[in-house]
Amino acid sequence: MKETTPQPVTKSTGASVETLRALYAAQWKDLHHSRVQDWRLCNLLIVGFIGVGGLKVIGQFPELQMIASIVFAVVSLLAVGITIRHGFLFKEKMGAILEIEKLLAAPVLFKPQKGWHRFFKVQYLIITIYMLFALFFVYLACGGLS
Structure with missing residues (x-):
């Protein structure tokens, strides 16, 4: 049997x-x-955008198009909530990662920086996309592009 050496303990x-x-x-x-x-x-x-848009272009099945628009509008708003939750998760996980790096005496690899460039975070882009989808689906559900 092979003896294992105990790992160093912090x-x-x-x-x-x-x-x-x-x-x-x-x-x-x-x-x-x-x-x-x-x-x-x-x-x-x-x-969903392609599918609902296709239903609108075809012009048949207006009830299905309206139901699909409402469903995808709700999904868009739920996606915004999920993305916001993931933003909080990111902060929690990065805090844990930075703490573990300190315990491991690792060089600091991630330094949060403040400034105007933080306005252009990927999370904000994703939320903007979801909101635009929600607006589009609501517009179609209300009879837009008739």
Whole structure:
């Protein structure tokens, strides 16, 4: 049987370096997963946009077009809520990541910066896209583009 050497333990938490590294990887994985969810929602709404727009162009099935417009408008608004929640999740996870980096004595890889450029975050772009989709679907549900 092979003897394993015990992993070094951090002084402040008592956690092994291996445990901290696994936790660090899990935090990053959660962040990436939430961003993938945001883009999948965006893809779903693009498909809805094409489908509802196609129903409108064809001009048949006005009831189906109205129902689909309402459903996709609701999905758009729910997507805004999910994206906002993912923004809070990002802050939580980055806080944990920075804390783990301190415990591992790793060089600081991420430094949040303040300034006007933070207005152009990807999250704001995604929320804007969702709101535009919601407005479009509501417009179609109300009989727009007749």
